[in-house]
Amino acid sequence: MNSLRLRLLVSLVGLLALAAVAMAAITYHNVLGETEKLFDYQLQQMALSLRDQGEIEPEQADTLADERLDVVIQIWTVDGRAIYASRPHASLPERALLGLATLTVDGRAWRTYGVATRDRVIQVAQPVDIRQRLAAHAAWRSVVPLLLTTPIAALAIWWLAARNLAPIERLAREVRTRDARSLAAVPADGLPDEIAPLASALNALLARLSSSLDSQRAFVADAAHELRSPLTALKLQLELLRRADDAETREAARIAIGEGIGRASRLVEQLLALARSEPDAVLPVERVDLAAVARQAIDDTTPFADSRSVSIALIAHGGACVKGDPVALNLLVRNLVDNAVRYSPTASRVEVRVRQQSGEVVLEVDDAGPGIPDAERERVFDRFYRRADAAGAGSGLGLAIVRSVASAHAATVRLGPSTLGGLSVSVSFPATP
Amino acid sequence: MRLLLVEDDRMIGDSLQRALRLEGFAVDWVRDATAADATLASERFDLVLLDLGLPRRSSGGPADGLDVLRALRARRDATPVIVVTARDARGDRVAGLDAGADDYIVKPFEFDELAARIRAVLRRHAGRGEPLLSHRGVTIDPAQRRVTRNGQPVVLSAREYAVLETLMARPGAVLSRAQLEDRLYGWGEEIESNAVSVYIHQLRKKLGADFIRNVRGVGYFIDTGAPER
Numbered sequence: 213m214n215s216l217r218l219r220l221l222v223s224l225v226g227l228l229a230l231a232a233v234a235m236a237a238i239t240y241h242n243v244l245g246e247t248e249k250l251f252d253y254q255l256q257q258m259a260l261s262l263r264d265q266g267e268i269e270p271e272q273a274d275t276l277a278d279e280r281l282d283v284v285i286q287i288w289t290v291d292g293r294a295i296y297a298s299r300p301h302a303s304l305p306e307r308a309l310l311g312l313a314t315l316t317v318d319g320r321a322w323r324t325y326g327v328a329t330r331d332r333v334i335q336v337a338q339p340v341d342i343r344q345r346l347a348a349h350a351a352w353r354s355v356v357p358l359l360l361t362t363p364i365a366a367l368a369i370w371w372l373a374a375r376n377l378a379p380i381e382r383l384a385r386e387v388r389t390r391d392a393r394s395l396a397a398v399p400a401d402g403l404p405d406e407i408a409p410l411a412s413a414l415n416a417l418l419a420r421l422s423s424s425l426d427s428q429r430a431f432v433a434d435a436a437h438e439l440r441s442p443l444t445a446l447k448l449q450l451e452l453l454r455r456a457d458d459a460e461t462r463e464a465a466r467i468a469i470g471e472g473i474g475r476a477s478r479l480v481e482q483l484l485a486l487a488r489s490e491p492d493a494v495l496p497v498e499r500v501d502l503a504a505v506a507r508q509a510i511d512d513t514t515p516f517a518d519s520r521s522v523s524i525a526l527i528a529h530g531g532a533c534v535k536g537d538p539v540a541l542n543l544l545v546r547n548l549v550d551n552a553v554r555y556s557p558t559a560s561r562v563e564v565r566v567r568q569q570s571g572e573v574v575l576e577v578d579d580a581g582p583g584i585p586d587a588e589r590e591r592v593f594d595r596f597y598r599r600a601d602a603a604g605a606g607s608g609l610g611l612a613i614v615r616s617v618a619s620a621h622a623a624t625v626r627l628g629p630s631t632l633g634g635l636s637v638s639v640s641f642p643a644t645p
Numbered sequence: 646m647r648l649l650l651v652e653d654d655r656m657i658g659d660s661l662q663r664a665l666r667l668e669g670f671a672v673d674w675v676r677d678a679t680a681a682d683a684t685l686a687s688e689r690f691d692l693v694l695l696d697l698g699l700p701r702r703s704s705g706g707p708a709d710g711l712d713v714l715r716a717l718r719a720r721r722d723a724t725p726v727i728v729v730t731a732r733d734a735r736g737d738r739v740a741g742l743d744a745g746a747d748d749y750i751v752k753p754f755e756f757d758e759l760a761a762r763i764r765a766v767l768r769r770h771a772g773r774g775e776p777l778l779s780h781r782g783v784t785i786d787p788a789q790r791r792v793t794r795n796g797q798p799v800v801l802s803a804r805e806y807a808v809l810e811t812l813m814a815r816p817g818a819v820l821s822r823a824q825l826e827d828r829l830y831g832w833g834e835e836i837e838s839n840a841v842s843v844y845i846h847q848l849r850k851k852l853g854a855d856f857i858r859n860v861r862g863v864g865y866f867i868d869t870g871a872p873e874r
Binding site for chain 2: 437440442443444445449452472475
């Protein structure tokens, strides 16, 4: 029984039925008490009127003997001889009890009233079951209207429940019309106070979902857009290879294609790295020695640095630990070192420093490259942003990845001028004891 | 035909320049909006291939390819422009064409298609509908770069062909040696002295001595049969 409406109906109709039963019991009880007194009074009056009257007229005797009169009248002389009985009633005792009494004769209960005069004893008796029947009847009559209204009440409850639950149904209908393309908020106007929080919680969820989907879509669109460049280059390089008519040109074209493929794969790798470092991606949190991560990242970058005759120095103090994901942190450091090497002039030096200061662990990467002017220091973090002077070899994602990983680690990234003459990037992590 | 290629991507620019040169075009290449703007303001090109997403060099200058295009048209310069870009949204295409582009091609494209569009735009710009240039029995097919004289194929070198195509584009118009050199060589290409005279000489040998005339001290033109000036 999972329907709220049905539950309401059953419990309310049940309550109604209980009320009807209780009402009937109380009425029965009350009516029985009342009629008891009334009937007793009637018995008394009848006995007293007979006493005062003296003889029973034959005509009156007929009336009293009527089968339909359930009161039985007996008159005895004072010495116990029966002189009158409205109905010769074998079952009643041949002896009167003065005053009110209840007695059982042959399994039938009687209520009797006896009164004595100088020469006679008069007893009026009435079967108790008649009284009870009358009381039950009265009780039943008081319950009937209640029972008659129950189906009407049930219908009313059914209708009222439907009416009150309609906002839920409306909300459900609204939610059903939502899909990945339309995540507009559901209208919360006119919702009852109990359902309004559900709608606002739903709307908050829809908003989060929508913004997350939007950023995913933007990411995919950006990625597709960015992939066009290396693909265009590759197509053109292939065209040149097709048209090359001497060995030297062909070889040059082959080398160019190799570079084009390298560039496309680097872009794809960086895109994947960025997708994995999105703040939504859950990062395993463990204690990570940042100096060790930096050493590893420098090792990874050394072949590239050697090819450009750039040397990388690591200046680190041990025990600079942060909380985070070692893989993502490696990605961060590698991107910074890779960028530094990429934009460094030949035979220059890149410095990587890891130090601890006032509750922070700071990673710094310095190079002797062209640096980044103030005006562009915010924009370089945008996805696919490439500076005008840049050689065009980068994917435009490096700093976006750095920022993404940093924000997942509650770290801040700052760009500034370096003592080496180029760019200094510093990433400040909250320290871990 | 001299083209200006405006493209910030080193790989694409380099390959495109090479491929277009193989097609016989003189190609100059600039890599940002500021340089494109300055070059277009000072030199004449037969056609511009314009990328839209360009890095901004200086503040206040043109921000991207569309700005370069608008500035060009604002100078009442009718040089044909083909937009070559990765922006494929309908809105971008409409904006590009409405800003004054003659055609729009989306990256990545097939080089054949780009070359065909360049020829088509040049043809339209010259006010011709037919793909072949024909004059006094000499016919050239710019798509195939094939030349015939009275139905017989004529073999020309790439430079000879370029000189002939330039002259045939506007029969009767006199072009100076410097103007012809401009159409033949991109920046940084070494110009052999007297080269134009040599190509004209070769063309006259192959197409008839009176096909190309010269006005002493002024330049060369294709004889239209009009009275000598």
